Amino acid sequence: MVNPAAARMRIPAAWMFPAILSAAVAAGWFVAPSFAVGVASHFAVFFVEMIVFCR
Amino acid sequence: MTAERRRPQAADVAVERGRVNDIVPLLIVAGGVLAASALADRDKTVAGVKKGVRMFVGILPSLLAVLMTVSITLSILPANALAQWMGKDSGPTGFVIAALLGSVSLIPGFIAYPLSAILVKNGVGYHVIAVFITTLTMVGVLTLPLEARYFGLWTAVVRNSLSLIGALVVGGIMGLLW
Numbered sequence: 001m002v003n004p005a006a007a008r009m010r011i012p013a014a015w016m017f018p019a020i021l022s023a024a025v026a027a028g029w030f031v032a033p034s035f036a037v038g039v040a041s042h043f044a045v046f047f048v049e050m051i052v053f054c055r
Numbered sequence: 056m057t058a059e060r061r062r063p064q065a066a067d068v069a070v071e072r073g074r075v076n077d078i079v080p081l082l083i084v085a086g087g088v089l090a091a092s093a094l095a096d097r098d099k100t101v102a103g104v105k106k107g108v109r110m111f112v113g114i115l116p117s118l119l120a121v122l123m124t125v126s127i128t129l130s131i132l133p134a135n136a137l138a139q140w141m142g143k144d145s146g147p148t149g150f151v152i153a154a155l156l157g158s159v160s161l162i163p164g165f166i167a168y169p170l171s172a173i174l175v176k177n178g179v180g181y182h183v184i185a186v187f188i189t190t191l192t193m194v195g196v197l198t199l200p201l202e203a204r205y206f207g208l209w210t211a212v213v214r215n216s217l218s219l220i221g222a223l224v225v226g227g228i229m230g231l232l233w
Contacts, residue, residue: 012116014116014117015116017116017120018116018119018120018123021120021123021124021127022123025123025127035130035131038130039123039126039127039130040126042125042126042129042130043122043123043126046122046125046126046173047122049169049172049173050118050122050169
């Protein structure tokens with residue numbers, strides 16, 4: 001039987017891919033910090049581009 | 056891989072600041088219209104805002120996935136790789152890459168357009184973007200079986216093939232114009 005608390009914490013299917021990518025980049029911090037920082041800075045700029053400027 | 060990684064530079068930040076100033080009037084107008092709507096009918100306005108937030112949360116996973124994939128790809132690729140493979144002087148290579156990517160990927164238009172803007176900023180040519188967007192919307196390799204179920208295999212294959220040729224023609228014309 002599935003624990004209701006655990007079931008509530010399950011990641012929805014649509015969010016699974018972004019979650020895996022986030023985890024991979026976060027893990028990359030321990031292997032190659034400059035790579036993780038590069039990805040994060042690109043992501044921050046693109047996010048602002050897309051969300052704030054609606055382009 | 057000994058890729059030279061690019062990060063946003065100080066000049067990029069200055070450009071962003073300038074664009075923040077550009078967007079302020081738009082935000083003021085949007086806020087004013089929202090306030091006017093709230094004065095006219097508060098319940099409908101709240102319902103509309105809730106619907107908008109739900110739609111935004113609905114597209115957020117796909118948006119984040121594309122943004123993350125592009126961020127990771129651009130961090131791995133050498134600085135001039137995109138411009139070299141898909142830039143103005145890339146020749147048929149850029150067409151082929153764009154046609155392949157556009158045909159196999161399932162990206163909604165509202166994500167593809169801003170993604171294309173990012174690619175253009177990174178040196179990808181307009182003709183390649185034209186091929187990418189046209190194949191993205193008109194050619195579907197992954198959805199071919201589904202399309203064939205409704206229209207028949209022959210019709211689906213011919214439609215997709217003609218669309219692919221059309222996309223290449225559009226890209227060629229764009230290449231001549233830009």
